[in-house]
Amino acid sequence: MGRHRRGARREVTVADLIDELSRFDPNLEVRLAVQPRLPQEHLVGAVAEADGMVWIGEGGQQGYAPDEVGEQLGWR
Template sequence: MSSPLTARDLIDRLSAVDPDTPVRLAINPLFPLQHGIADVIAVKDALGRVTVYLTENGEQQGPVPPEVTVAVGWHEPTEAPRRARSAIAAQ
């Protein structure tokens, strides 16, 4: 299991893209959908450790693009099957 993404990691990764680029959450590897982000909330647990939450805005934005699901390792790269021309279509 990889270590959790830190705020520093997130800032570093986001600083590499145009600041006006939309940001989405990719949720559920088995049925990947993208969601808009509403807010960033930092809270302390009972031991005083801070965790940052990216909250979802309740708007499902549609399926996650295949290149994203492949990049994060949720799915294997696939190609659409070739369609055979039928005898009827050839007439």
């Protein structure tokens, strides 16, 4: 999700995100991983619609993500 086969970025839609998340246990907590070289763990904040898009706010850094996160996201 978020990249074409050749590595070019693409826009992610609400439907893409719902489809991707539907694979997981709905009781699991959600975090954002940012900064591929040293993944940080951030809470998900408020969600809003503006300017024809859905925005997911960042709810604060919680520390650093485990090494497995970078591997699973294809960052390593």
